[in-house]
Amino acid sequence: MIELKNVSKRVGKVVHIKPTTLRLEAGQFNVLLGATGSGKTSLIKLIAGLDPLASGRIILDGQDVTRLNTQKRNISLVHQFFVNYPHMTVFENIASPLRVAGMAKSEIESRVEEAAGLLQLVPVLMRRPHELSGGQQQRTALARAIAKESRAVFLDEPLANLDYKLREELREQLPELFSDRGCVVVYATSEPEEALLFGGNAALMNDGHVTQFGPTADIYRNPDNLTAARIFSNPPINAVGVVKKGAQAHLECGACWGLEGAAARLPDGKYTMAVRAHRVLPMRTGNADVALNGRVIVTELSGSESSAHFQLGSNAWVSLAGGVHPYSVGENHTFYMNPCHCRYFAPDGRRAV
Amino acid sequence: MAQVTLSGLRHSYLPDPKEGQDYALKEIDITxxxxxxxxxxxPSGCGKTTLxxxxxxLIVPTEGAVLFDDRDVTADPPDRRNIAQVFQFPVIYDxxxxxxxxxxxxxxRGVEPGLIEQRVRETANMLDVTGILDRRASGLNPxxxxxxxxxxxxxREDVNVVMFDEPLTVIDPHLKWKLRSKLKELHHRVKxxxxxxxxxxxEALTFxxxxxxxxEGEVVQIGTPVELFERPQHTFVGHFIGSPGMNILPCEARKNSALFEGHEVALxxxxxxxxxxLTLGIRPEHVLIAEDGIPATVAKVADAGRHFIIDAVVGKSVVKVVDSRNPPEKGSIIHLHFRPERSRVYRDGWIATEPRT
Amino acid sequence: MKTENQKAWLFVLPVLFLVAFNALVPMMTVVNYSVQETFGNNQFFWQGLDWFEQILRSDRFHAALGRQFLFTATILAIEVPLGIIIALSMPRQGIWVSVCLVLMALPMLIPWNVVGAMWNIFALPKIGMLGYFMNDVLGVSYDMTQDPLAAWITVVAMDVWHWTSLVVLLCYAGLMSIPDAYYQAAKIDGASAWSVFRHIQLPKMKTVLTIAVLLRFMDSFNIYTEPFVLTGGGPGNSTTLLSIDLVKIALGQFDLGPAAAMSLIYFAITLLVSWVFYTLMTKDDRR
Structure with a gap:
C-alpha cells in the first residue's frame, strides 16, 4: 500500500501538483485518469521519487520512503515510449534489474522465463529490441517490471503508442498479470474506457489536482462534481443549463420534465444538468420521454456503435447508440432521454443532489 | 480531382523477390x-503505409501500375502527381x-497573390484557425x-488526391473526435x-x-462501414472491427446448422x-443472455460503463457477450442464445454461409 | 530539507577544486597583476586603472584588435557557409557516411602546434609543396615569410582546413535529426531545393549552427598556437593577433601589469561579443 500525505510539487512558483492525499492499495489497479497535462506523469514521478516533493510524505507498506532514493524503493516504471536497452537481448533486458539486485543465476533464469511466458515473449527471448514489433517491445518492458517483483509498479500510459487491437488484448491481460503479485499498481491513462475495464480505484485528475477518488465504477456512475463527470466521459458528457421551477426542470430549448425525490426539493434556480451520451438515444424506448429535436452536425461510427453530435439551441449534444443509425447530417432528428439518468450540479460545479 | 486506380500492384523491399513472403504488398487491385x-x-506491418x-x-512499386484517371503515374515523382499528404506527425515550417x-x-506553384489570399482565407475558415493566421507556427500546440x-x-484546389497517414496520432484523446468530425466535414465541403x-x-469507419x-500485404475486404461490421467476409475483419471483436469459435458442420461444443446453432x-x-463467427452484441439456450459459466465480468463485457465459458471455448442490463455474477450459469441471422460459418477464415433471402 | 541526495555534493567537490585551480585562481592573479606594477623580487606598487587606460589608448592594441576581428570575421565567413555546404552534400546513409565522418574528424585530431608546423613546411617556397606549386608551377609570387598578404592567406587557409570540419559535423548532426516526413511534405508542397534549405534545413540547423558559430568565434578569437608556429606573427606585425601580442608583452617584454590588463580587456570583449551574438540568435525562441 502506498499512502500519500499532502504531497505536492512546485517548480519555481508554479504549482504542478496541489497537495494530494491518497491511499493506493495493493492487489488492484489504481488508475490515474485525466487529459494530457493534467498532472498524471508528475504525480507518478513524485511517488517514484524521481522529482523532489515540495511538501508531504510518502509511506510505502508502512515505511516512510519520502527521503529514500528511487533505487532503494524497489519499484518499477513502464513508460509510454518503449524503453529497453538496445544492446541487450530480450532475456538480458528482463534480467537486468535482477542482476543488479545480485540474484542467483538459476533464480534469474526461472523468473525471466515465467515473466516471458506470461507475456508471450518466449520465442523472441534471444532477439534485440530493434528486431521486435512495438507490442513486443512494450511487453518486454512490462516483463521486466513483472520479473522484478517490485513493491510498486507504475505504468504511465503504457498502451498509448500501440495499435488499437493490440491495446485491446493487453488491456485484458494486464489486470490478470498483476492480480496475485501483491504489489501496488498505479496506471495512468487518458482514456475513460481503459480505466473502467481495469476496475479497482480511480483518481480523476485535472490541473494537478485530484477531483475525485474512489472505486472506479462508483465514481463513473456518481461523479461528485462536474469536472469529474467531464474527465470520466468519452464521448464528452452532455452538460447543459437547466432552470428549476417548482418540481419541473426547463431546458433553454423548451423541453421540460418533472423532478422527483431529492432533485424536486432543491431550491429553485439555475443548475447544470449532465447526462451521458449513451442515455440520449435516437429512438423512443421505455420511459425515455424527453424529446430533443436538434440539427445533426456530425455522425461517427465506431464499429458497433454510432454517435451523433447535434445542435440544440446554443448547446452541442452527443448521442451514442448501439448499431448503425441512418442520420442525415444537416437535418433535424429527434432524440430521447429518460430524466432518471440526469445528474444535477450547482453553479460552482458541485453535485447538487 | 481524379479517380485512382491501382492495378496489379506488388511491392517488395528486397532486391530480388521470389516467393510470396518476400512481398510487402501482394497483388492489389483497387479503384x-x-x-x-x-x-x-x-494493424501495423500490414502494408498500408507502403501502399x-x-x-x-515516394516508392515505385516492383510490379503493377498507379493510374490517376487514365494517366499512368507509376514512375512520376511526388511533385509531378499533384497530390497532397498529411503525415502522422505535424509537418510545419517553423x-x-x-x-x-x-x-x-x-x-x-506561382499562383497569383489575390487567389492565394482568397484560398488561405477559405481554408483557415474551414479549419477554424483564422484567429491565429499571423502567429508563428512553431509556437502552436500539437x-x-x-x-x-x-x-x-x-x-490547393487542383489536387488529384489528398492522403492522410494516421493524422490523429499526436492529438489528445479528448480532442480526437473533434478533428475526426472536422475531417469528415471537410470532405463534404471540398469533395x-x-x-x-x-x-x-x-477513425476509418467514421471518415x-x-x-x-x-x-499481411493483402486486401481482405473492401466495403462500407456497415458491411464490414454487419457481415465481415473474413474472420480477420470480424476480429479487427468491433470492440470487442467478433467471437471466432470452433465448430463442425451439420446440414443447415453448426455444432458448437456439442450444441446446435442455427445459421x-x-x-x-x-x-x-470451420469456425463459427458471431459478434458479442449478437449473443443474448436468455432463459434457455447454450449453458455457459461466467468467468469474468468487465464493466465498460455503458455496458458489461461478459466472458462465458462453454466447454473449452470462451464466448464474449455484450449486455447492458444488470450483469450475472462471476461463476454463475447462464444460457446463451446466438441470433441466427447473425451466426455465420467461416471456412479457412473466409465466409461460407449464404444469407436466406 | 536534508535528504540522502545531499551526498551528491561530495562528488561535485573534485570538480569544484579543479575549476578553482584552473580558472578562478589564475583569474584572480591576473586581476591582481592588472592593477599593480612589479619589477620582480615580489615587489608590487599600486597602479589603479592606469594599465587599462594605457592599453585602451595604445595604437598597438587597436591594431592587434583590428587584425583579430578581421581574422575572425574572415574565417567565420568562409567556414560557416563552407561547412553547411559540405554537410548538405554528405551522404545520409550507407558505408560512405562513416568514411566521410572519419575524414572530417581527421584534421581536428592533429595537435595544434603540429598543424602550424605542417602548414609552415607546406607553404615554404622551394621546399613546401604549396610554395613550390604556387611559385614554380603557377608562376605566382608567393612567400608568406616576406609578403603580409600571403601570410594572411596562409593563416586563414590553415584555420579553414583545421576547423571547417567542426561546423560540418555539427550541421550534419542537425540535418540528420530532421524526420523524412519534412522532405516528403516539401516535395508534395512543390518546394524548390532552395526552399527546402531555407524553410526546413536552416531552421532545423539553427541551434547547432548557433553553437558552431559561438565555438568558432571563441576559438578563433583566442587562437595562438597555429599562427605562432606558422608565421610567428610576421612578417612585421601583419599576422600578430591579439593573443600573440599578449604573449609578446607578457613574456617578451615581461610587462606583467599591462599584459594582465590587456588579457582582462580581451576576455571582456570575447564575453561581450559571444553574449550579444547568443542573445540575437535565440531571441525568437524565447518569445
Whole structure:
C-alpha cells in the first residue's frame, strides 16, 4: 500500500501538483485518469521519487520512503515510449534489474522465463529490441517490471503508442498479470474506457489536482462534481443549463420534465444538468420521454456503435447508440432521454443532489 | 480531382523477390472513385503505409501500375502527381507564420497573390484557425499544428488526391473526435478524393464511405462501414472491427446448422463449400443472455460503463457477450442464445454461409 | 530539507577544486597583476586603472584588435557557409557516411602546434609543396615569410582546413535529426531545393549552427598556437593577433601589469561579443 500525505510539487512558483492525499492499495489497479497535462506523469514521478516533493510524505507498506532514493524503493516504471536497452537481448533486458539486485543465476533464469511466458515473449527471448514489433517491445518492458517483483509498479500510459487491437488484448491481460503479485499498481491513462475495464480505484485528475477518488465504477456512475463527470466521459458528457421551477426542470430549448425525490426539493434556480451520451438515444424506448429535436452536425461510427453530435439551441449534444443509425447530417432528428439518468450540479460545479 | 486506380500492384523491399513472403504488398487491385472518402485499415506491418507511399510516389512499386484517371503515374515523382499528404506527425515550417505556411504550396506553384489570399482565407475558415493566421507556427500546440498541416493539403484546389497517414496520432484523446468530425466535414465541403490510413477502426469507419481492410500485404475486404461490421467476409475483419471483436469459435458442420461444443446453432443460411477448417463467427452484441439456450459459466465480468463485457465459458471455448442490463455474477450459469441471422460459418477464415433471402 | 541526495555534493567537490585551480585562481592573479606594477623580487606598487587606460589608448592594441576581428570575421565567413555546404552534400546513409565522418574528424585530431608546423613546411617556397606549386608551377609570387598578404592567406587557409570540419559535423548532426516526413511534405508542397534549405534545413540547423558559430568565434578569437608556429606573427606585425601580442608583452617584454590588463580587456570583449551574438540568435525562441 502506498499512502500519500499532502504531497505536492512546485517548480519555481508554479504549482504542478496541489497537495494530494491518497491511499493506493495493493492487489488492484489504481488508475490515474485525466487529459494530457493534467498532472498524471508528475504525480507518478513524485511517488517514484524521481522529482523532489515540495511538501508531504510518502509511506510505502508502512515505511516512510519520502527521503529514500528511487533505487532503494524497489519499484518499477513502464513508460509510454518503449524503453529497453538496445544492446541487450530480450532475456538480458528482463534480467537486468535482477542482476543488479545480485540474484542467483538459476533464480534469474526461472523468473525471466515465467515473466516471458506470461507475456508471450518466449520465442523472441534471444532477439534485440530493434528486431521486435512495438507490442513486443512494450511487453518486454512490462516483463521486466513483472520479473522484478517490485513493491510498486507504475505504468504511465503504457498502451498509448500501440495499435488499437493490440491495446485491446493487453488491456485484458494486464489486470490478470498483476492480480496475485501483491504489489501496488498505479496506471495512468487518458482514456475513460481503459480505466473502467481495469476496475479497482480511480483518481480523476485535472490541473494537478485530484477531483475525485474512489472505486472506479462508483465514481463513473456518481461523479461528485462536474469536472469529474467531464474527465470520466468519452464521448464528452452532455452538460447543459437547466432552470428549476417548482418540481419541473426547463431546458433553454423548451423541453421540460418533472423532478422527483431529492432533485424536486432543491431550491429553485439555475443548475447544470449532465447526462451521458449513451442515455440520449435516437429512438423512443421505455420511459425515455424527453424529446430533443436538434440539427445533426456530425455522425461517427465506431464499429458497433454510432454517435451523433447535434445542435440544440446554443448547446452541442452527443448521442451514442448501439448499431448503425441512418442520420442525415444537416437535418433535424429527434432524440430521447429518460430524466432518471440526469445528474444535477450547482453553479460552482458541485453535485447538487 | 481524379479517380485512382491501382492495378496489379506488388511491392517488395528486397532486391530480388521470389516467393510470396518476400512481398510487402501482394497483388492489389483497387479503384477509388473521384471525390470519394476512403480508408485503408489494418494493424501495423500490414502494408498500408507502403501502399500510401506508392500512391504518393515516394516508392515505385516492383510490379503493377498507379493510374490517376487514365494517366499512368507509376514512375512520376511526388511533385509531378499533384497530390497532397498529411503525415502522422505535424509537418510545419517553423520559421513561417500560419498564413505563410498555408500559402506555401500555392506560392511554390506561382499562383497569383489575390487567389492565394482568397484560398488561405477559405481554408483557415474551414479549419477554424483564422484567429491565429499571423502567429508563428512553431509556437502552436500539437492539434493546431496538425490542423495547419491539413490546411496545407487542402489549400490547393487542383489536387488529384489528398492522403492522410494516421493524422490523429499526436492529438489528445479528448480532442480526437473533434478533428475526426472536422475531417469528415471537410470532405463534404471540398469533395476531393481522400485516402485515410489508420489502424483505428473508429477513425476509418467514421471518415470513409468505403474501407479497405488489409492484413499481411493483402486486401481482405473492401466495403462500407456497415458491411464490414454487419457481415465481415473474413474472420480477420470480424476480429479487427468491433470492440470487442467478433467471437471466432470452433465448430463442425451439420446440414443447415453448426455444432458448437456439442450444441446446435442455427445459421443465417445454408453452408457452401467443402473441407477446410470451420469456425463459427458471431459478434458479442449478437449473443443474448436468455432463459434457455447454450449453458455457459461466467468467468469474468468487465464493466465498460455503458455496458458489461461478459466472458462465458462453454466447454473449452470462451464466448464474449455484450449486455447492458444488470450483469450475472462471476461463476454463475447462464444460457446463451446466438441470433441466427447473425451466426455465420467461416471456412479457412473466409465466409461460407449464404444469407436466406 | 536534508535528504540522502545531499551526498551528491561530495562528488561535485573534485570538480569544484579543479575549476578553482584552473580558472578562478589564475583569474584572480591576473586581476591582481592588472592593477599593480612589479619589477620582480615580489615587489608590487599600486597602479589603479592606469594599465587599462594605457592599453585602451595604445595604437598597438587597436591594431592587434583590428587584425583579430578581421581574422575572425574572415574565417567565420568562409567556414560557416563552407561547412553547411559540405554537410548538405554528405551522404545520409550507407558505408560512405562513416568514411566521410572519419575524414572530417581527421584534421581536428592533429595537435595544434603540429598543424602550424605542417602548414609552415607546406607553404615554404622551394621546399613546401604549396610554395613550390604556387611559385614554380603557377608562376605566382608567393612567400608568406616576406609578403603580409600571403601570410594572411596562409593563416586563414590553415584555420579553414583545421576547423571547417567542426561546423560540418555539427550541421550534419542537425540535418540528420530532421524526420523524412519534412522532405516528403516539401516535395508534395512543390518546394524548390532552395526552399527546402531555407524553410526546413536552416531552421532545423539553427541551434547547432548557433553553437558552431559561438565555438568558432571563441576559438578563433583566442587562437595562438597555429599562427605562432606558422608565421610567428610576421612578417612585421601583419599576422600578430591579439593573443600573440599578449604573449609578446607578457613574456617578451615581461610587462606583467599591462599584459594582465590587456588579457582582462580581451576576455571582456570575447564575453561581450559571444553574449550579444547568443542573445540575437535565440531571441525568437524565447518569445
Amino acid at each position: 477509388w472513385r473521384d471525390g470519394g472518402a476512403y480508408a485503408l485499415l489494418g 500510401l507511399n506508392i500512391i504518393s510516389g 520559421n513561417m507564420t500560419v498564413r505563410e505556411n498555408l500559402s506555401f504550396p500555392l506560392r511554390n 492539434d493546431n499544428k496538425q490542423k495547419i498541416s491539413m490546411g496545407r493539403a487542402l489549400v 476531393a478524393t481522400m485516402i485515410y490510413v489508420t489502424h483505428d477502426q473508429t 470513409a464511405d468505403e474501407v479497405v481492410v488489409m492484413q 443465417e443460411g445454408p453452408l457452401g463449400g467443402q473441407a477446410g477448417e
